[in-house]
Amino acid sequence: xxxxxxxxxxxxxxxxxxxxxxxxxxxxxxxxxxxxxxxxxxxxxxxxxxxxxxxxxxxxxxxxxxxxxxxxxxxxxxxxxxxxxxxxxxxxxxxxxxxxxxxxxxxxxxxxxxxxxxxxxxxxxxxxxxxxxxxxxxxxxxxxxxxxxxxxxxxxxxxxxxxxxxxxxxxxxxxxxxxxxxxxxxxxxxxxxxxxxxxxxxxxxxxxxxxxxxxxxxxxxxxxxxxxxxxxxxxxxxxxxxxxxxxxxxxxxxxxxxxxxxxxxxxxxxxxxxxxxxxxxxxxxxxxxxxxxxxxxxxxxxxxxxxxxxxxxxxxxxxxxxxxxxxxxxxxxxxxxxxxxxxxxxxxxxxxxxxxxxxxxxxxxxxxxxxxxxxxxxxxxxxxxxxxxxxxxxxxxxxxxxxxxxxxxxxxxxxxxxxxxxxxxxxxxxxxxxxxxxxx
Numbered sequence: 314x315x316x317x318x319x320x321x322x323x324x325x326x327x328x329x330x331x332x333x334x335x336x337x338x339x340x341x342x343x344x345x346x347x348x349x350x351x352x353x354x355x356x357x358x359x360x361x362x363x364x365x366x367x368x369x370x371x372x373x374x375x376x377x378x379x380x381x382x383x384x385x386x387x388x389x390x391x392x393x394x395x396x397x398x399x400x401x402x403x404x405x406x407x408x409x410x411x412x413x414x415x416x417x418x419x420x421x422x423x424x425x426x427x428x429x430x431x432x433x434x435x436x437x438x439x440x441x442x443x444x445x446x447x448x449x450x451x452x453x454x455x456x457x458x459x460x461x462x463x464x465x466x467x468x469x470x471x472x473x474x475x476x477x478x479x480x481x482x483x484x485x486x487x488x489x490x491x492x493x494x495x496x497x498x499x500x501x502x503x504x505x506x507x508x509x510x511x512x513x514x515x516x517x518x519x520x521x522x523x524x525x526x527x528x529x530x531x532x533x534x535x536x537x538x539x540x541x542x543x544x545x546x547x548x549x550x551x552x553x554x555x556x557x558x559x560x561x562x563x564x565x566x567x568x569x570x571x572x573x574x575x576x577x578x579x580x581x582x583x584x585x586x587x588x589x590x591x592x593x594x595x596x597x598x599x600x601x602x603x604x605x606x607x608x609x610x611x612x613x614x615x616x617x618x619x620x621x622x623x624x625x626x627x628x629x630x631x632x633x634x635x636x637x638x639x640x641x642x643x644x645x646x647x648x649x650x651x652x653x654x655x656x657x658x659x660x661x662x663x664x665x666x667x668x669x670x671x672x673x674x675x676x677x678x679x680x681x682x683x684x685x686x687x688x689x690x691x692x693x694x695x696x697x698x699x700x701x702x703x704x705x706x707x708x709x710x711x712x713x714x715x716x717x718x719x720x721x722x723x724x725x726x727x728x729x730x731x732x733x734x735x736x737x738x739x740x741x742x743x744x745x746x747x748x749x750x751x752x753x
Contacts (some may be wrong), residue, residue, distance in 0.1 A: 349376045352373070364385070366538050367538030375702065376431070380433065380452055382459050382608075386610050386611070387615070388610055389615070389617065390606050390607075390608050391598055391606060391607035391623075391625075392606055393604070393607075398603070399602025399632070399644045400602075401438070401441075401443050402441060402442035402443070403442060405444060405445065408744070409445070411743075411747060413426075413740045413743035415735070415736035416736055416739075421740070423740065424447075429732055430729075430732035431450075431702075431722040431729065431733075432449050432450070432719070433448070433449060433458055433719045434447075434456065434718070435449075437715070437716050439713060440713050441635055446627075454604075454626065455626060456626060458626070458719040460623045460700050460719070461621045462620065462621045463630075463699060464574070464621050464622055464700070465620060465698070467593055467597065468574050469508055470637075470684075471589070471596060472508060472577050472684075473657070474653060475581070476504075477653050480584050482504070483503065484504075485503060486502065487500065487501075487502050487503070487576060488500040488501065490583055493555055494576070496555060497556065497557050498513060499554070499576050500559075501563065504577075506563045506564050507576055507577060508577065508685060509567070509665075509682065510567055510685075511564050512568065512570065513560055514558075514570050515561075516557060516570045516572070518569055520726065523537075527571065530571060530572060530620075532544065532548065533548060533553050533612050534611075534612050534622070548614075549616055550575050550578075550579075551579070554575060557572060567668065571620040574620040574621075574685060575620045577685070578620070579619075581619075590617055596648075597636075597648070598629070601632040601633065601648065602644060605629065607625035607626075610622030610623075627717045631715050634706045634708045634715035634717065635715050636654075638658070638715055657684060658710045660688050661680070661681030661682060662681055662683070663690070666682055677690065691738060691742045692742065693709045693710065695710070695742065699734075701730075702724070702733075703732075703733035703737075705717065709742075711745065712746070716741050720733055
């Protein structure tokens with residue numbers, strides 16, 4: 314099977330695989346799964362209501378776990394600094410009844426969408442002010458929520474900053490900076506190809522298939538609990554990355570591979586002498602006047618999960634998005650250079666994006682992927698950080714709109730999560746048009 318055909322079939326298989334995983338998880342509870350409000354209640358919790366390191370990714374346990382990762386996994390603080398909180402202006406609007414058309418012509422209100430898409434936290438900024446905010450499933454404004462692959466966009470932005478400063482040459486092969494990767498697929502891939510995820514890496518990322526390569530990556534960070542007896546693979550990220558072999562040609566097409574971002578995280582550490590989380594603290598959290606510390610998930614040797622470990626409040630994620638939408642400026646301070654913000658907000662190459670992915674989402678919803686950011690194929694070419702199970706930092710450069718959505722969908726992709734991946738962008742585009750019209 315060719316690499317391209319394998320990727321095409323891989324995408325089509327995801328919704329089915331996700332649904333099977335959900336059914337298996339729910340069947341473990343017998344006739345009915347516990348109510349989310351009953352999870353982790355009691356001292357100690359009842360066995361069938363206990364969320365642990367081995368079951369927290371399964372529904373309904375994930376509805377509790379994504380707000381409590383630090384109680385399940387090793388983490389490290391991302392300090393907000395000791396400066397004052399930069400308060401977000403508030404101009405609340407009654408948007409809960411706002412209605413938009415989604416898949417199959419169905420009309421839903423914003424509140425209905427939030428309920429059915431397993432939302433935990435939701436914040437909308439327009440022109441820098443909070444116009445709508447809602448928390449569900451026990452989440453509160455101060456809650457740090459697991460962001461999964463939305464983390465990648467923070468990492469990509471850090472690499473762009475280092476390149477802008479002349480500390481990284483994006484055209485150079487990765488082995489120039491990380492000779493430890495000389496025997497891996499990343500050796501002759503340029504930094505830019507790793508940023509764009511156009512590396513020729515032999516890798517499958519099917520979140521609900523235990524035979525997929527992403528499950529081996531999961532062993533590094535104990536995503537599925539402790540590896541099975543007899544597992545002899547790598548158990549820290551620096552041992553794992555050099556083992557990934559090459560397949561195909563670098564630069565040929567977009568191929569979503571989470572370890573690309575962990576390679577970038579290693580690069581950031583090598584160039585700056587500081588961890589990814591320290592860079593996020595110094596470059597973003599502190600100058601943005603964040604409300605609360607964030608934190609990042611670690612492997613058992615203290616190495617951060619650059620590909621998906623960020624936990625942050627919805628408002629602090631919104632500050633990050635607002636800064637980029639505003640040309641890199643926030644609260645009167647230029648946090649990142651305007652040219653870097655403009656690069657993030659520009660559309661990418663749709664042909665490269667779709668070369669290996671022949672399915673409706675890639676053909677009609679997504680437009681491109683570049684520098685660890687997604688671009689939607691809507692009239693405003695909105696740009697977004699996206700994480701599995703419904704995590705978004707959605708930025709509309711035309712409407713100056715930022716939407717942060719933190720969710721705990723039972724499915725990583727497809728299935729129930731289509732309400733996030735497909736309906737969400739449709740609603741946000743309609744919301745942008747509504748806000749633009751009413752602000753004139």
